[in-house]
Amino acid sequence: MLILRDFKSSNFVRQLSLDNKYGSEYTALIMKTKQSIPKELRYTVNQFHAEFPDDDSCLEYIKEQRWPDGITHCEKCGQERKHHRVSGRTAFACDHCGNHIYPLAGTIFEKTTTPLKTWFYAMYLMGSTRCGISAKQIQRETGVTYKTAWRIFNQVRKLLAEPEDMQLEGSTIEMDEMYHGGKRRRQGGQGRPSHGSHKVAVIGMVERSTANRPGRVIARVAENARRDTLHGLAKEYILPGSTVFTDDYVSYDGLEKHGYVHKRIRHSAKIYVSGDIHTQAIEGFWSLVKRGIGGVYHNVSAKMLQSYLDEYAFRYNRRHMGNQQFRAILSRVSERAS
Numbered sequence: 001m002l003i004l005r006d007f008k009s010s011n012f013v014r015q016l017s018l019d020n021k022y023g024s025e026y027t028a029l030i031m032k033t034k035q036s037i038p039k040e041l042r043y044t045v046n047q048f049h050a051e052f053p054d055d056d057s058c059l060e061y062i063k064e065q066r067w068p069d070g071i072t073h074c075e076k077c078g079q080e081r082k083h084h085r086v087s088g089r090t091a092f093a094c095d096h097c098g099n100h101i102y103p104l105a106g107t108i109f110e111k112t113t114t115p116l117k118t119w120f121y122a123m124y125l126m127g128s129t130r131c132g133i134s135a136k137q138i139q140r141e142t143g144v145t146y147k148t149a150w151r152i153f154n155q156v157r158k159l160l161a162e163p164e165d166m167q168l169e170g171s172t173i174e175m176d177e178m179y180h181g182g183k184r185r186r187q188g189g190q191g192r193p194s195h196g197s198h199k200v201a202v203i204g205m206v207e208r209s210t211a212n213r214p215g216r217v218i219a220r221v222a223e224n225a226r227r228d229t230l231h232g233l234a235k236e237y238i239l240p241g242s243t244v245f246t247d248d249y250v251s252y253d254g255l256e257k258h259g260y261v262h263k264r265i266r267h268s269a270k271i272y273v274s275g276d277i278h279t280q281a282i283e284g285f286w287s288l289v290k291r292g293i294g295g296v297y298h299n300v301s302a303k304m305l306q307s308y309l310d311e312y313a314f315r316y317n318r319r320h321m322g323n324q325q326f327r328a329i330l331s332r333v334s335e336r337a338s
Contacts (some may be wrong), residue, residue: 065334066337067101070082070083076099080281108155114144119152122149123326123329125138127326127328131288131292135153141175155251158307160310161310162310167238168242172207172245173243173244174205174244174278175244175279176282177225178202180199180305181200190201192225198219200305203222203230205234216317219309219312220242226251241260245264245265263277
């Protein structure tokens with residue numbers, strides 16, 4: 001028996017009730033889903049495979065990023081020349097003297113024996129998810145070894161670090177700290193770890209979003225969360241005159257002495273929002289990091305933690321780009337080429 005019903009006032013468009021041969025009824029609810037990403041920001045896996053069907057297309061893309069139309073300075077000729085692909089090699093030759101240039105030289109792809117498309121696919125997945133993708137997943141999908149998959153991600157994460165001189169330009173900044181590391185037996189308790197704890201302190205600062213631009217975040221691994229450390233990071237990344245929102249942790253005392261307007265929310269009194277005073281934006285970013293590390297990577301060492309934070313911050317700062325974050329990752333290849 002097939003029963004079809006329409007639900008005009010809900011997301012459900014129809015309900016199908018089917019009797020199987022044993023007489024029990026199965027109900028399937030089919031939801032009317034709507035794309036939340038604007039069309040111009042979508043980039044599906046089918047579009048990826050159509051644009052990059054093989055290694056040659058990946059090499060051509062890198063060449064165009066570094067030297068549009070293959071025109072660049074020829075060291076032998078001493079002037080700008082057009083270069084053409086050398087068959088069977090990752091090289092392009094000057095059309096006048098034949099001198100070779102190599103688009104992969106000085107990039108993370110230099111001397112790699114892994115197919116370029118595998119690199120590109122890994123970068124596509126990194127830019128298409130909010131919580132990250134594990135090396136084991138790449139191993140399963142592409143057939144490379146776990147060691148190769150881990151190395152690919154490690155090299156790509158090195159590209160994702162924001163410039164050291166980056167400063168938060170918004171007039172309202174939220175600042176908070178989190179602690180990374182598992183709980184040891186019998187340690188128990190909640191709140192900030194005591195002196196000598198194995199946990200690693202991470203300091204975060206985020207601009208509040210406006211109608212014209214999404215806020216950006218900076219996350220840094222720190223030796224501790226003492227006053228000198230917090231104030232030093234604030235002076236390094238937050239412009240004077242900004243309004244800084246924090247909780248009531250004692251180490252934030254005195255921020256106003258550095259030219260900031262300092263407002264606090266009393267988390268110790270279980271007050272989390274009071275008008276425009278809160279730290280919800282930075283805590284939302286911490287939630288992404290913690291859920292991602294716990295659910296995707298399961299464990300990250302203190303040594304590698306900063307590179308993972310760079311990955312999450314890169315995606316957060318470009319969340320307005322949708323699935324086109326993949327393009328932003330690719331652009332870093334030529335930008336960081338030596």
